[in-house]
Amino acid sequence: MSDVIDRPMLDQEASARTRLRIIDCDIHPSLHARSDLNPFLSRRWQDHLKTYGDHLRTPYIGTTPYPRSSPLIARRDAWPPTGGPPGSDLDFMRRQHLDPLDVEFGLLQVLDMFIFSQQNLDFGAAIQRAVNEWQLAHWTSREPRLKAAILVGQDDTEAAVAEIERCAKIGQYVQINVSPRANEPLGRHRYWPIYARAQELGLPLGIHVGGYGGHVPAGGGWPSYYAEEHQSNAHSMAATLTSLILEGVPERFPRLKIVFIEGGFGWISSAMWRMDQHFERFRTEVPHLKRRPSEYVRDHFWFTTQPIDEPDEARHLRSLIEWVGVDRLLFSSDYPHWDFDDPRFAFRTPLSDAERAKIFNSNARALYRL
Amino acid sequence: MAARIDCDIHPAVGGTRTTLLPYLDDHWKEQVVSRAIDGLDLTSYPPNMPLSGRADWRTANGKPGSDLAMVQRGAFDQLGASHAICNVLYGAQAVYDPYMASAFCKAINDWIATEWLARDSRLRASIVIPLQAPDLAIEEIERRAGDNRFVSVLVLAQGESLLGRRHYWPVWRAAEKHQLPIAIHAGSQYRQAPSSIGWPSYRYEYYLAEAQAFQAQVLSLIYEGVFVKFPKLKVVLMESGVTWLPAFMWRANKTWRGVRVEVPWIDREPAAIMRDHIRLTTQPFDGPPDAAGVADIIDMIGSDKMFLFSSDYPHWQFDGDDAIPPHLPPSIVSRMCADNPLETFPRLSLAA
Amino acid sequence: MARHIVARTTDIPPGGNKVVTLDGRDIVVFHVNGEFFALLNRCPHAGAPLDKAACVARLTSPEPGVYQRSRVGELLRCAWHGWEFDMRNGQSWFDPSRVKVRTYPVVIEDGETLAKGPYVAETFPVHIEDSYVIIET
Numbered sequence: 001m002s003d004v005i006d007r008p009m010l011d012q013e014a015s016a017r018t019r020l021r022i023i024d025c026d027i028h029p030s031l032h033a034r035s036d037l038n039p040f041l042s043r044r045w046q047d048h049l050k051t052y053g054d055h056l057r058t059p060y061i062g063t064t065p066y067p068r069s070s071p072l073i074a075r076r077d078a079w080p081p082t083g084g085p086p087g088s089d090l091d092f093m094r095r096q097h098l099d100p101l102d103v104e105f106g107l108l109q110v111l112d113m114f115i116f117s118q119q120n121l122d123f124g125a126a127i128q129r130a131v132n133e134w135q136l137a138h139w140t141s142r143e144p145r146l147k148a149a150i151l152v153g154q155d156d157t158e159a160a161v162a163e164i165e166r167c168a169k170i171g172q173y174v175q176i177n178v179s180p181r182a183n184e185p186l187g188r189h190r191y192w193p194i195y196a197r198a199q200e201l202g203l204p205l206g207i208h209v210g211g212y213g214g215h216v217p218a219g220g221g222w223p224s225y226y227a228e229e230h231q232s233n234a235h236s237m238a239a240t241l242t243s244l245i246l247e248g249v250p251e252r253f254p255r256l257k258i259v260f261i262e263g264g265f266g267w268i269s270s271a272m273w274r275m276d277q278h279f280e281r282f283r284t285e286v287p288h289l290k291r292r293p294s295e296y297v298r299d300h301f302w303f304t305t306q307p308i309d310e311p312d313e314a315r316h317l318r319s320l321i322e323w324v325g326v327d328r329l330l331f332s333s334d335y336p337h338w339d340f341d342d343p344r345f346a347f348r349t350p351l352s353d354a355e356r357a358k359i360f361n362s363n364a365r366a367l368y369r370l
Numbered sequence: 371m372a373a374r375i376d377c378d379i380h381p382a383v384g385g386t387r388t389t390l391l392p393y394l395d396d397h398w399k400e401q402v403v404s405r406a407i408d409g410l411d412l413t414s415y416p417p418n419m420p421l422s423g424r425a426d427w428r429t430a431n432g433k434p435g436s437d438l439a440m441v442q443r444g445a446f447d448q449l450g451a452s453h454a455i456c457n458v459l460y461g462a463q464a465v466y467d468p469y470m471a472s473a474f475c476k477a478i479n480d481w482i483a484t485e486w487l488a489r490d491s492r493l494r495a496s497i498v499i500p501l502q503a504p505d506l507a508i509e510e511i512e513r514r515a516g517d518n519r520f521v522s523v524l525v526l527a528q529g530e531s532l533l534g535r536r537h538y539w540p541v542w543r544a545a546e547k548h549q550l551p552i553a554i555h556a557g558s559q560y561r562q563a564p565s566s567i568g569w570p571s572y573r574y575e576y577y578l579a580e581a582q583a584f585q586a587q588v589l590s591l592i593y594e595g596v597f598v599k600f601p602k603l604k605v606v607l608m609e610s611g612v613t614w615l616p617a618f619m620w621r622a623n624k625t626w627r628g629v630r631v632e633v634p635w636i637d638r639e640p641a642a643i644m645r646d647h648i649r650l651t652t653q654p655f656d657g658p659p660d661a662a663g664v665a666d667i668i669d670m671i672g673s674d675k676m677f678l679f680s681s682d683y684p685h686w687q688f689d690g691d692d693a694i695p696p697h698l699p700p701s702i703v704s705r706m707c708a709d710n711p712l713e714t715f716p717r718l719s720l721a722a
Numbered sequence: 723m724a725r726h727i728v729a730r731t732t733d734i735p736p737g738g739n740k741v742v743t744l745d746g747r748d749i750v751v752f753h754v755n756g757e758f759f760a761l762l763n764r765c766p767h768a769g770a771p772l773d774k775a776a777c778v779a780r781l782t783s784p785e786p787g788v789y790q791r792s793r794v795g796e797l798l799r800c801a802w803h804g805w806e807f808d809m810r811n812g813q814s815w816f817d818p819s820r821v822k823v824r825t826y827p828v829v830i831e832d833g834e835t836l837a838k839g840p841y842v843a844e845t846f847p848v849h850i851e852d853s854y855v856i857i858e859t
Contacts, residue, residue: 637783
């Protein structure tokens with residue numbers, strides 16, 4: 001078993017503690033209730049929200065057909081004592097997470113409202129605007145450590161670009177987010193107007209796992225268990241990496257920076273080797289690629305670290321880090337979800353002070369210009 | 371000559387109306403001819419695509435792998451195999467009509483037995499089965515069970531349902547009974563998009579996504595409890611790539627530790643189950659460029675029994691005459707050429 | 723070995739728990755199936771507080787689709803990553819010999835016995851008609 005797990009907890013805490021302030025690239029704030037969005041919605045959409053609600057490519061109104069490991073996918077200790085779901089109370093988030101872990105900046109990734117997956121595109125456009133406004137009104141204006149992202153439903157590309165324009169003028173967003181489980185693989189040309197704007201604005205493109213694209217989690221059929229479906233998140237990210245590179249998105253938008261959020265990073269090295277291995281065989285199919293696929297990864301992609309891999313041997317985690325490159329990694333906790341990574345304990349392998357500073361702070365600082 | 375068993379080569383069916391016609395009964399002969407039913411090459415492998423056939427393994431006409439003499443020269447003389455397992459990828463499994471699928475699968479198996487296995491005693495084959503009708507698939511397995519030259523059962527990596535699902539269990543029961551491992555080979559029935567993010571634009575993109583499809587199949591087989599029900603069953607991943615395995619193992623262990631209550635019949639770590647029941651052919655390997663990296667990967671996988679030598683002939687996975695991926699430690703090479711294949715395909719040891 | 727009075731038995735309802743700090747450590751005391759168990763309030767995986775863990779049955783299965791339950795409420799599913807621990811001995815489910823939570827012996831004493839001493843007081847008031855939970859560190 002891991003030489004690290006057997007050590008008493010107190011030792012780990014002491015050795016992991018530095019005076020480093022961390023930048024947490026994946027925090028999930030929640031609505032108390034959907035009606036919290038009403039101030040940001042017209043009457044028509046308030047009514048629609050209350051009556052028709054979500055229209056998603058999934059069988060249930062109120063839940064996923066793959067029940068999660070714990071209520072609302074959350075840590076059981078993350079329910080605020082004042083009531084409301086995990087992630088809904090800023091004070092509690094400060095007390096439980098931001099303050100004790102010395103979070104210098106936390107990047108908000110809103111999953112509520114399934115903005116990226118709404119079938120009714122007009123409804124989607126209304127709620128994306130509402131959520132983008134809600135982030136500022138309820139979170140970032142009250143807590144300067146927190147940063148908002150422009151969330152856009154990628155499948156209505158026109159509305160997405162319009163929302164990007166609107167939010168860019170306000171100037172308080174650090175990222176533009178889309179979902180990897182869209183109608184089509186994200187590399188496809190229909191999504192390029194979003195990437196063009198992101199590049200022009202100098203905002204990274206954030207791609208967080210999840211979404212209800214309606215496609216089977218793998219080509220061979222629907223899994224029966226959450227245990228299977230949970231791992232399909234990494235599969236979607238690998239496929240998205242492939243699509244973006246092969247379609248030529250980094251080739252066409254060389255200044256675009258792309259962040260993969262909550263996919264972890266253990267799968268990346270093999271994906272790079274596999275793309276490179278077969279590049280020679282398929283080169284004539286993709287003549288627009290001027291570089292080997294792994295080179296695009298090194299220059300255009302960043303990856304948040306959660307869920308971190310837990311090999312039995314600490315040195316194997318070290319290999320994973322070196323293969324993808326310390327410069328590519330951005331610490332993330334995924335607070336308040338159950339498979340949360342605690343920054344004090346998640347990296348069960350020695351890191352130099354310089355490496356630690358990059359992963360936990362300076363990589364994200366430079367990328368997001370914080 | 372030392373035994374070197376190539377676990378994955380691809381004889382090619384020329385066509386339904388040509389190659390398979392003699393092996394169809396009168397009804398299907400008439401259907402095939404009068405309705406011009408043909409052209410079952412899978413979208414996964416267009417015959418003229420570079421990967422489908424290395425340049426020096428292509429004939430002037432005819433698909434790569436369609437000529438026995440060429441295959442013998444390539445797999446045996448050039449690449450040094452002593453035996454080879456034929457995995458026919460002609461897409462009989464992908465038609466919707468279960469009776470047509472059954473008839474065509476039977477024809478493929480009759481053809482390979484008659485025109486390949488009977489003509490070269492070094493050849494073995496996987497049984498092609500119509501998985502869309504599990505009872506008909508069992509019939510086909512039972513039909514071939516007495517022929518020791520059939521050493522495994524072939525299914526595609528992307529079918530209609532994930533392979534762990536209950537409705538397939540009777541098929542695996544039959545396979546286990548006859549000591550036939552399940553050979554999952556790259557390829558898709560295209561019942562749904564090949565990837566969770568939708569339909570890929572490029573063949574290259576599709577091919578890369580196959581690795582995820584294999585991973586989903588492994589998880590399905592494990593978590594549905596197939597190896598609990600059929601403890602002697604082994605599963606071989608063919609043309610899946612290899613280096614994705616370590617990170618996949620760790621993620622599975624990590625998930626299982628937290629979500630075990632969902633699948634309490636899994637009483638040990640998924641990676642341990644993989645080491646006991648899952649095998650992989652070595653082409654393509656998708657290795658890191660350096661020997662230290664390859665050594666790391668092998669160390670991470672933690673088992674020298676999982677690797678099976680293959681060339682994937684005539685698919686273009688490497689150049690030159692050496693099908694063994696570069697930088698593999700000698701201990702792995704010595705096991706993968708004979709010991710591991712013999713252990714995985716017990717019927718290889720039976721008199722053919 | 724020091725003996726600490728941490729609660730009256732009636733302070734911890736069945737299915738509930740109480741967290742106390744002894745010698746600088748947080749210890750969680752569970753009351754389940756008529757017994758009391760005490761563990762270090764920290765999961766060895768990543769430090770999650772075990773007092774927020776789900777208390778569940780011991781779940782085994784001989785084959786797919788069969789769910790065997792026993793010792794209902796005596797297994798902890800950690801509040802964060804769901805690792806399962808046996809309250810009785812602190813052992814993790816998936817690696818009982820190498821991954822475990824520190825446990826502490828628990829004794830129930832009546833007030834009459836305790837009134838005679840000796841015990842380590844964080845000066846816990848003792849009434850002879852009550853029963854008390856004692857933890858040994």
